[in-house]
Amino acid sequence: MIEFATLQRTAEELMAKAAIEIPEDYLDGLKRAAATEEGDLSSFVLKAMLDNYEAAKEDRSAMCGDTGVPRWFVKLGNDARVEGGMAALENALRRATAQATFDVPLRPNRVHPLWRTDHDNNVGIGAPEIEYAFEPSGDWIDLITVHKGGLFGTDYRMLFPSDGIQGIKRFYLDSLMAFGKRGLACQPAIIGIGLGGSKDTCMTLGKRASVLRTVGSRNPDPRIAAMEDEFKELGNSIGMGAMGFVGKNMVIQCNIEVGYCHTGGMPMSVHAFCLSSRRAVARLWPDGRVEFRTDPDWFTPYMRRETIDWEPTREAAE
Amino acid sequence: MSIREITLSTTPTDADIAALRLGDIVYLDGLMYTAREGVYMRALEDKANIPMELPSESAANFHCSPAARINADGSFSMGAVTATASFRFAKWLPEWMEKTGARLIIGKGGMSSKDYKSFFVPNGAVYLSTVGYGTGALLGRGVEKVEAVHWHEELGLAQAMWVIRCNRMGPFIVASDMDGTCLFERENAKIAEGIGRVYEGTRPAVLKRYGESDDRTDEVI
Numbered sequence: 001m002i003e004f005a006t007l008q009r010t011a012e013e014l015m016a017k018a019a020i021e022i023p024e025d026y027l028d029g030l031k032r033a034a035a036t037e038e039g040d041l042s043s044f045v046l047k048a049m050l051d052n053y054e055a056a057k058e059d060r061s062a063m064c065g066d067t068g069v070p071r072w073f074v075k076l077g078n079d080a081r082v083e084g085g086m087a088a089l090e091n092a093l094r095r096a097t098a099q100a101t102f103d104v105p106l107r108p109n110r111v112h113p114l115w116r117t118d119h120d121n122n123v124g125i126g127a128p129e130i131e132y133a134f135e136p137s138g139d140w141i142d143l144i145t146v147h148k149g150g151l152f153g154t155d156y157r158m159l160f161p162s163d164g165i166q167g168i169k170r171f172y173l174d175s176l177m178a179f180g181k182r183g184l185a186c187q188p189a190i191i192g193i194g195l196g197g198s199k200d201t202c203m204t205l206g207k208r209a210s211v212l213r214t215v216g217s218r219n220p221d222p223r224i225a226a227m228e229d230e231f232k233e234l235g236n237s238i239g240m241g242a243m244g245f246v247g248k249n250m251v252i253q254c255n256i257e258v259g260y261c262h263t264g265g266m267p268m269s270v271h272a273f274c275l276s277s278r279r280a281v282a283r284l285w286p287d288g289r290v291e292f293r294t295d296p297d298w299f300t301p302y303m304r305r306e307t308i309d310w311e312p313t314r315e316a317a318e
Numbered sequence: 319m320s321i322r323e324i325t326l327s328t329t330p331t332d333a334d335i336a337a338l339r340l341g342d343i344v345y346l347d348g349l350m351y352t353a354r355e356g357v358y359m360r361a362l363e364d365k366a367n368i369p370m371e372l373p374s375e376s377a378a379n380f381h382c383s384p385a386a387r388i389n390a391d392g393s394f395s396m397g398a399v400t401a402t403a404s405f406r407f408a409k410w411l412p413e414w415m416e417k418t419g420a421r422l423i424i425g426k427g428g429m430s431s432k433d434y435k436s437f438f439v440p441n442g443a444v445y446l447s448t449v450g451y452g453t454g455a456l457l458g459r460g461v462e463k464v465e466a467v468h469w470h471e472e473l474g475l476a477q478a479m480w481v482i483r484c485n486r487m488g489p490f491i492v493a494s495d496m497d498g499t500c501l502f503e504r505e506n507a508k509i510a511e512g513i514g515r516v517y518e519g520t521r522p523a524v525l526k527r528y529g530e531s532d533d534r535t536d537e538v539i
Contacts, residue, residue, distance in 0.1 A: 019385075041341060041491070041505075044321055045450045048489055056398070056455035062385045065400030065454035105387040105397055108475050116356075118474030151403070162524050170520035177513075182427035182502045184403060186451045239512045242450055243491075245505045275452035 002141055002284050004083045007092040008099075010282050010290050014145045015070060015100030017280035019062040022053040023294035026190065026252065026277045029215035033188050033249040042241030042249070046188075049242070049275050064276040067106040068147035070097050070122050071129040073212065073298065077138020081286070090130055093143075098123045106147075135302055136310055139286050144296045146211045146279045153185030153272030156203055161266055165227075168195070168268060169234065175270040176235050176250060183243030186274035190215060190253045191235065194269040197259035206269035209255040211279060212298035219256055220304065228254045242275075257299065328378035328484060330421055335444055338492045340501045344446055345488035349376040349465065349481060350424070352383065354402060356477025358410035360469060362417070369468040370481065373419030381407060381425030383476040385454070386464070394464035396482075398454030401426040404445070412437040426451050428493040428502045435498035446490040447501075453489070460487025 034046040056063040072093050082089045098121035101108055108120040110127045122128065155175045159167050172193065179185035192210025194202045218225040231254040241247015261267055283291045302310060321343055326334060328348030338344070351370060353361075360366045370376065381404045386396040404425035411429075414420060415437060423429075423438070424446045438444065448457065462485035470478035493501040526536065 048449045052453040052456045061455045062398035064452040065398040107385040120475050166521040239509045
């Protein structure tokens with residue numbers, strides 16, 4: 001049994017880590033970008049960003065004043081049990097979101113869409129979002145928080161099989177161009193592309209590709225992995241860098257995730273994470289152990305399964 | 319090209335502003351206030367009295383919502399400060415500048431050269447952009463003191479008018495000048511020269527979208 005108090009305490013710590021500490025994989029990627037950047041203004045910007053990560057860590061201050069919209073991804077091993085059940089888990093995450101908003105402090109970004117009501121705690125209707133996934137074995141829970149920023153950098157389009165790869169490239173470039181000008185997307189960033197699924201799952205796939213996969217990860221399908229490399233190069237050949245200034249670094253990593261879609265369509269979404277790629281992860285065990293990390297490890301073989309039955313599950317059933 | 323660094327007062331003189339060049343890096347000293355759509359609507363549309371002496375106290379309007387809180391004892395804690403995209407506020411700025419004498423508009427992404435020429439230059443104002451948009455912790459170090467927060471009960475913490483004493487707050491980039499030239503448009507023009515090559519071979523989508531075609535009788539296929 002995983003205790004309620006441990007859940008809430010860990011969740012508060014994750015909220016602070018996400019806001020303050022830049023994940024190592026993205027930091028390394030940005031350092032590599034900074035080393036290759038030749039544009040004078042875009043080089044200055046990248047150097048200032050690297051200084052900023054240090055300042056945030058030293059001062060225990062949020063990296064960016066726009067601390068994004070906190071949300072939760074929860075992955076449960078099949079045998080995980082929570083004190084008070086799943087409603088208690090959601091309660092712990094809502095409490096931690098509000099408490100950390102005050103403690104860090106974070107910007108209370110969440111408001112009612114029409115009445116602009118602000119509870120000053122990032123909690124409200126549907127906020128924070130809590131999404132779930134499962135793994136076929138294990139008694140642990142992974143808590144993942146992502147505070148994605150930005151009103152910009154995201155788009156969706158229903159493409160069709162006849163659009164082909166060249167149509168995918170066009171929409172990808174259009175998205176980078178539209179949101180990259182003046183640096184609205186806060187590039188260079190991890191770009192996520194969702195291909196397939198229904199409209200909503202297509203958006204979800206793209207978002208998860210950008211926020212739940214690390215720099216250096218690869219899609220297990222070698223042809224998709226090759227596309228990821230090619231698309232990174234393509235984005236970086238636009239000639240646009242940080243803040244939309246002349247430069248050669250727009251994309252730190254391009255992650256592509258797919259889901260089966262309607263036979264007539266090829267829906268596509270594009271998501272840009274930002275210069276403050278806020279994500280933090282912890283695994284909680286029933287004996288009270290808590291292990292922090294920065295790789296969500298969301299897209300496991302089980303999550304990408306294609307078959308009806310999952311082999312280990314079938315063996316257990318028999 | 320070497321990058322110039324300049325320290326500027328938040329109540330700058332005409333000469334200070336005229337000396338700024340596109341791409342200069344600026345650090346600010348003095349009093350600055352945050353104002354975005356909430357403050358603009360309350361001051362200009364609801365005609366509420368602005369709770370500061372402007373521009374004598376400050377001519378620096380930051381398009382910002384800080385990551386900050388009001389403590390139980392009434393004091394303030396401010397961590398990171400970063401800008402929000404300014405183009406959305408263009409409709410209020412001419413009246414705001416006239417009313418408050420703002421000369422430094424600080425934010426994200428700048429405005430258009432048309433905006434600069436039509437109401438920045440006539441008001442002797444320039445635009446300063448935050449850097450990378452994510453340097454919130456660095457800018458936070460430039461906050462010497464939070465002097466006050468106004469209208470937080472009416473507008474919430476994010477939209478409230480925060481009054482900040484800056485001590486070498488920065489870096490900011492000069493993104494417009496007294497000719498009304500726009501740094502971002504200059505950069506976009508350079509980038510546009512190579513765009514054709516990047517798009518070579520890509521195809522427009524087979525199904526068009528309204529908004530791309532303005533002809534509403536278009537079959538969009």
